[in-house]
Amino acid sequence: MSFPWANHYEPKQPFMRWLDEKLPLPRLAYNAVGAGYPVPRNLNYFWNFGVLAGAALAIQIVTGIVLAMHYHSDAASAFSSVNGTIMRDVNAGWFLRYAHANGASMFFIVVYTHIFRGLYYGSYKAPREMVWLLGVVIFLLMMATAFMGYVLPWGQMSFWGAQVITGFFSAIPGIGETIRVWLLGGYAPDDAALNRFFSLHYLLPFVIAAVIILHIWALHIPGSGNPTGVDVKGEQDTVPFHPYYTAKDGFGLGVFLLLFAALVFFFPDMLGHPDNYIAANPLQTPAHIVPEWYFWPFYAILRSFTSDFILPAKLWGVLAMFGSILLLFFLPWLDSSPIRSNNYRPKARTAFWVLVADVLILGYCGGSPADPVYVIVAQVCSAYYFLHFLVILPWIARTERPVALPNSITEAVLAGKGGTSPAETALAH
Amino acid sequence: MATDDNNDPQGESPNDPRRRDFLNIAAVAFPAAAGAVAVVFPLVNQMSPSADVLAESTTTVDLSKIQPGQGVITTFRKQPLFVRNLTPKEVAEANAVPLSELRDPETLEKRTQPGHENWLITLGVCTHLGCIPLGINEGDNRGKFGGYFCPCHGSQYDTAGRIRQGPAPKNLAVPPYKFTSPTAVLVG
Structure with missing residues (x-):
C-alpha cells in the first residue's frame, strides 16, 4: 500500500519505458525505497538500523562467497585453510576473513539495536505485528547461521561450541541422543558435521534475504512507524523516502562503515576468543567454553538452571533459552496498550530500560566462567527477563496512564518533539 | 442402490463430492503420499552416520598395562573413552552408596x-x-567423590562414574563392550 499522495513512477527515457512495460523492476524499487514511498517526516537515527542490517547482510554474503573459494570443509584441513591459507597466502585473505568475522559482530550490533528500537517504540504493535513476527524469524535464522559459521574454522571453540550446542538436543527425553547423532552425522563433531554446517551456512543467508523481502513487504502495507507512534494523518506528515531518507541512511551507513573499518583494521581479534586459534582437539576441553559475545545473554539463561524440578535441569535450560526468543512471537499480544511509543508511556519506558540493563547483565554473566556468583546473578536476571514479558508489560499495559499524545506527527514536529530519541525523552522528563 | 450419485436420495446437491470421488482421491493420494515418503526419507536419512563413520565404530583396548588405580583415555567413535582399573577401595566406596x-x-x-x-x-x-571430565589421569582433580570432575560446569561423578552433584542429568555412559580375553576388551 501507499498513501494516495505518493509520487508516481513515470519513466522518461524510451529504454526505461520499454523496460517498465516488460519488467517493472525500477518501478518496484521506486515505490519501495525511492521517491514513491512516503515516510513519516520525524524519523530519528534509530530508524537507520533496518537499512544498516541489510548492508551488513550484503557484506557477509559478498565476503562469505569469496572466502568459500578458499576454504576447505574437511576436519583435517579446515583449520589450516583458514589460519594458514586464507590468513597468510590468499591475496588480501586476512582482510576478507577479518571483515567476515567482524561483519558478523557488526550485524548483531545493528540487529540488537533494531530490535530494541522496536521494543521502545512499540513497532511490534498493530498494524505491524507481521513485520515483527518475520523479524523474529530472521533473528532465529541469523543465530543458526552465525553458530554454524563459527564452527567452520575448526578451532577449539568451534569444535566445543558445536559439541555443546548439539548437546542441547540430547536434552530431549528419549529420542534426544538419536537426534543429536542424526544432526552430527556421527557421535561427535567431525567431517560429516563440518560439511553440513558449511552447506547450511552458505544457504541460510539467502533464506534470510528472502525473509527480509517479506519483512519489508509487510512493513510497506501499513507504512513505516515513527517515534511518536501516531499514525500518519495526511500529506504534511510524510516526506518521500528518496532523497530524504536515502540521505539520512547514507550518513548512518558512513558512520557504520567507519566503526566497522576501525574494528577490522585496528582490533580484528577483540571480539573473538583466543582459543579459536588452537586447532580443534576432540580429546581436550578448553577450560572455559563460551560462545561469541552475541550469544552470551542466551548462554546465561541456558546455564541458570542448576537443579532438577520435574524435568532435568539441562532440559529446563534448553527450554528457557529457546523460550526467551520464542516469547517474542507473542509480544504483540502480551503488550495490549494501544499507545505505541514509550515516549508517552512513563512506566513502560522505565520497564524498557530495566530490561536493557537486565539483558546487558545477562550478557556479562554469560561471558563469564560458571562461578556461583555469576550463576546466581544470571538466575535472577533470567527470571526478570521472563517476568518482564509475561507479567510486568501486560500489567503496565492495563494500568498505566499514558501522557497525552500529539494530535499529529506534524504537530509534534512543529512543537520540536517529533523525533525525540529515548535519551532526549529521558532528559526531558 | 442408486446408480446416479448426483441424485443422492439424502438431498445432497450435485456439487457435493460423490462417493466415487473418495475412491478416486484415495487411489491417487495414497501412492502419492507413499512416493513422497520414499523421496523424503533418503533426503532425511542421509544425515545419519554414514558407513565410513560406522565402520570406525569399534575400538580394542589392551588392559594388561593398566595397574589398579590407573586409567587410560582412548577414543571410541571419535569420542573420548575412559578405561579405569578401580582399586578395591574405590569398588567398596561405589558399593557403599x-x-x-x-x-x-x-x-x-x-x-x-x-x-x-x-x-x-x-x-x-x-x-x-x-x-x-577430569580424573582419568593421575594428578587430575577427581572431585569430591573420587571419580571424575567436569571443569565446565562443575558436575561431579563418583568412582562408578555416576553423577552425584552438579548440572549433569545422567551417569557417564557405558558403551557396549565385551572381554575378548582377560586383558583385552572390544568396545562397540
Missing part, C-alpha cells in the same frame, strides 16, 4: 561386566553439555 542417594540409580555391578567389577569403561563425555 545407597541407590536412593543417586540421581541416576545404577549399581557398579550393573555398570561393569560380571567378574570384572574393577574395570570401569565409560565414555569421557559429561552428560551435561559434552565436555571431557
